[in-house]
Amino acid sequence: MAKAFKYGLKGIRGYLEPAERELLRSLFDDVISMLEPEERANEDPLAALVGLDTEAREPTDRAMRRLLPNVMKNDDDASLEFRRYTERSLRENKIGALKAAALSLDRDDLVLTPADARHWATALNDVRLVLAERLDIRDDADADNVHLMQDWAQAEDVESYLALVYNFTTWLQESLVQAMVHSLDARR
Amino acid sequence: MTLSVALGPDTRESTQTGTVTSGDVLTAPDIPWNLVIWNDPVNLMSYVSYVFRSYFGYSEAKANKLMMEVHKKGRSIVAHGSKEQVEQHAVAMHGYGLWATVEKATGGNAGGSGKGKGKRG
Numbered sequence: 001m002a003k004a005f006k007y008g009l010k011g012i013r014g015y016l017e018p019a020e021r022e023l024l025r026s027l028f029d030d031v032i033s034m035l036e037p038e039e040r041a042n043e044d045p046l047a048a049l050v051g052l053d054t055e056a057r058e059p060t061d062r063a064m065r066r067l068l069p070n071v072m073k074n075d076d077d078a079s080l081e082f083r084r085y086t087e088r089s090l091r092e093n094k095i096g097a098l099k100a101a102a103l104s105l106d107r108d109d110l111v112l113t114p115a116d117a118r119h120w121a122t123a124l125n126d127v128r129l130v131l132a133e134r135l136d137i138r139d140d141a142d143a144d145n146v147h148l149m150q151d152w153a154q155a156e157d158v159e160s161y162l163a164l165v166y167n168f169t170t171w172l173q174e175s176l177v178q179a180m181v182h183s184l185d186a187r188r
Numbered sequence: 189m190t191l192s193v194a195l196g197p198d199t200r201e202s203t204q205t206g207t208v209t210s211g212d213v214l215t216a217p218d219i220p221w222n223l224v225i226w227n228d229p230v231n232l233m234s235y236v237s238y239v240f241r242s243y244f245g246y247s248e249a250k251a252n253k254l255m256m257e258v259h260k261k262g263r264s265i266v267a268h269g270s271k272e273q274v275e276q277h278a279v280a281m282h283g284y285g286l287w288a289t290v291e292k293a294t295g296g297n298a299g300g301s302g303k304g305k306g307k308r309g
Contacts, residue, residue: 090279121284122284132230170232177238
């Protein structure tokens with residue numbers, strides 16, 4: 001069984017079983033592949049270099065829309081304009097955090113530096129946002145229902161398996177954030 | 189937002205004033221944009237509060253107050269500034285996975301400027 005992340009003298013330490021590491025690695029990889037921009041043959045290399053994406057569109061997939069939301073509530077044109085200037089680097093930052101978190105899973109000791117911890121927190125958060133869309137979590141009542149699913153012996157279909165995975169990543173992120181809050185308090 | 193299974197019933201009611209304190213009232217009339225954070229059932233309350241503390245440098249009390257406002261009212265204006273400033277904050281919030289938008293401050297929210305009064309959104 002995984003152990004909650006704890007803040008201590010050497011930083012934030014966690015413990016995960018090999019199977020849990022495998023699970024997280026595949027979750028991080030899934031979200032990375034969702035976020036990776038498509039290769040475009042006729043793209044202006046200079047535009048790509050400065051992070052401009054003239055082809056950027058509001059995502060049609062709900063999970064992607066949650067990862068890369070519109071910046072204005074009631075102005076799609078302005079949001080799209082903004083997206084063309086910012087979405088590529090937002091994707092790259094998210095991918096960077098997910099890759100860093102996946103990489104630290106290769107180490108025997110799961111001891112996180114402050115930078116590692118930030119990568120882990122956002123990576124777990126992005127994974128949870130995607131899982132929540134797949135589980136159709138629309139409001140707090142939906143979230144509570146998913147929380148009830150705690151017993152791996154009950155996992156008999158994809159949805160209950162996803163719910164267990166969601167609850168595991170929720171628990172892990174919560175313990176990480178608590179440890180990060182402790183480290184924040186300790187520095188003051 | 190959600191309260192995770194690992195967290196006790198620590199909702200910090202004591203930090204809830206329910207009213208906008210004087211420190212939050214904007215006096216400069218030339219700061220016309222708001223950064224809004226929206227509630228969602230996924231983000232952890234502890235995480236949202238942590239982001240407000242670490243990114244904006246807000247005190248624990250202020251971060252929790254804004255977080256609870258998001259949770260209870262569905263949205264909260266967590267920063268003001270020029271359009272460029274709040275857009276930069278919004279991208280940072282999207283990086284953290286928070287649901288953030290920017291909006292022009294209306295008269296009621298911005299305090300000083302009367303020009304936007306009556307306009308919505």
